[in-house]
Amino acid sequence: MMNLRRLILCAIGGCFLVSPLLAAVEWQVIKINGRDFLSVDNVARFYGFPNPTINGKNVDLNNGKNEMQFHIESREMLLNGVRNWLSYPVFVHDGKIVVSRIDLANTLEPQLRPNMVQKLGRVQTVVLDPGHGGFDKGAISGYGYEKDYALDLARLLRPLLQAKGFRVIMTRESDVFVPLELRARIANSTHDSIFVSLHFNATDRDPIATGFEIYSLTPRGAPSTYEDGLTLASINIQNGTEADAASVELSSCIYHSLLGQIGEFDRGMKRARFAVLRLTKIPAVLVEGGFLTERGESRLIANPEWRKRLADAICAGIDNFRALANTKKPPLVMADYRRQKTGSAAPEKESALNPVAPPTLSLDMLYSVRPAEHSAPLQTPTPSPIGTAPVEP
Numbered sequence: 001m002m003n004l005r006r007l008i009l010c011a012i013g014g015c016f017l018v019s020p021l022l023a024a025v026e027w028q029v030i031k032i033n034g035r036d037f038l039s040v041d042n043v044a045r046f047y048g049f050p051n052p053t054i055n056g057k058n059v060d061l062n063n064g065k066n067e068m069q070f071h072i073e074s075r076e077m078l079l080n081g082v083r084n085w086l087s088y089p090v091f092v093h094d095g096k097i098v099v100s101r102i103d104l105a106n107t108l109e110p111q112l113r114p115n116m117v118q119k120l121g122r123v124q125t126v127v128l129d130p131g132h133g134g135f136d137k138g139a140i141s142g143y144g145y146e147k148d149y150a151l152d153l154a155r156l157l158r159p160l161l162q163a164k165g166f167r168v169i170m171t172r173e174s175d176v177f178v179p180l181e182l183r184a185r186i187a188n189s190t191h192d193s194i195f196v197s198l199h200f201n202a203t204d205r206d207p208i209a210t211g212f213e214i215y216s217l218t219p220r221g222a223p224s225t226y227e228d229g230l231t232l233a234s235i236n237i238q239n240g241t242e243a244d245a246a247s248v249e250l251s252s253c254i255y256h257s258l259l260g261q262i263g264e265f266d267r268g269m270k271r272a273r274f275a276v277l278r279l280t281k282i283p284a285v286l287v288e289g290g291f292l293t294e295r296g297e298s299r300l301i302a303n304p305e306w307r308k309r310l311a312d313a314i315c316a317g318i319d320n321f322r323a324l325a326n327t328k329k330p331p332l333v334m335a336d337y338r339r340q341k342t343g344s345a346a347p348e349k350e351s352a353l354n355p356v357a358p359p360t361l362s363l364d365m366l367y368s369v370r371p372a373e374h375s376a377p378l379q380t381p382t383p384s385p386i387g388t389a390p391v392e393p
């Protein structure tokens with residue numbers, strides 16, 4: 001057993017303060033195969049949730065302020081109605097449902113108590129990073145290239161953000177190739193800033209895959225969403241920055257706004273070691289605004305009005321993050337946006353944890369698996385007819 005303060009301090013490397021109000025609950029760390037876990041009951045007590053309700057494999061917690069649903073033997077969970085991918089599955093050990101300490105510290109804590117995230121800093125500048133460019137076309141649909149859609153989305157976002165008083169810097173303003181390392185350097189040369197990389201998705205494994213997803217950097221010592229276990233390569237390329245918890249919260253702010261305002265499929269808040277996330281020292285996220293390999297979604301993405309809706313939703317999410325960072329105002333969650341939209345009670349929660357297809361490997365995953373990727377540009381996929389997935393290089 002170890003006291004709460006030490007646990008949390010150890011868990012995220014000392015960049016975190018614990019509210020003295022909550023210090024009455026002891027953390028009881030359970031060691032399993034050398035890794036630290038906490039019981040869900042312990043987590044519930046700490047955050048003031050009533051006892052969890054167990055329904056088959058679903059474990060529900062709701063304290064009126066936050067809502068969580070774990071799924072036993074799964075890395076997927078819902079946090080305030082939005083899918084989150086944990087580093088390790090939740091499972092039953094000695095009659096207790098347990099969650100890993102890495103997930104508690106890096107995924108649950110920043111979202112359950114966003115106003116306690118350290119190093120939020122002030123936010124005045126947004127570095128917009130339209131993915132790909134030049135010879136690197138990114139994903140391809142029957143209507144166009146990812147690089148063009150990403151640039152257009154950034155151009156739509158810029159004036160929206162400027163109208164809200166943000167200073168906006170773009171890593172590219174035209175159809176040129178910008179190395180990933182340079183994108184990160186541009187971000188790191190700014191201060192009081194955040195980094196938002198804009199992409200559209202593609203896969204050759206599941207032609208009907210649709211929906212939004214968003215990435216922040218994988219916690220140190222944990223597998224990324226697409227990895228089953230921790231690999232040596234992923235440990236070796238891991239830096240981890242003081243902005244990690246802020247990045248998760250930025251990811252949450254943007255993602256809740258996207259899903260709250262646009263009803264696309266919720267693929268979840270994910271983790272990867274993409275170069276632009278690893279190399280940036282400021283809060284950084286990568287947004288995937290739908291699939292170019294799915295017929296219906298590729299048509300939507302090709303529509304400028306649709307991209308304007310994406311821009312509006314991302315802008316609102318960024319604005320919420322700034323309000324949290326600058327004034328500690330709690331960010332809106334998906335249900336709040338939906339209430340705003342309908343002017344009435346939030347609709348029934350539509351996402352339930354049951355079965356989601358295994359994560360679809362996207363083209364952009366290539367960015368996370370090659371440590372030297374910033375100097376080795378992506379090969380351009382061969383253009384393919386509508387409805388046929390491009391082939392991964």
Ligand SMILES: [Zn+2]
Pocket residue numbers: 131132138139146199200364
């Ligand atoms: Zn991309």
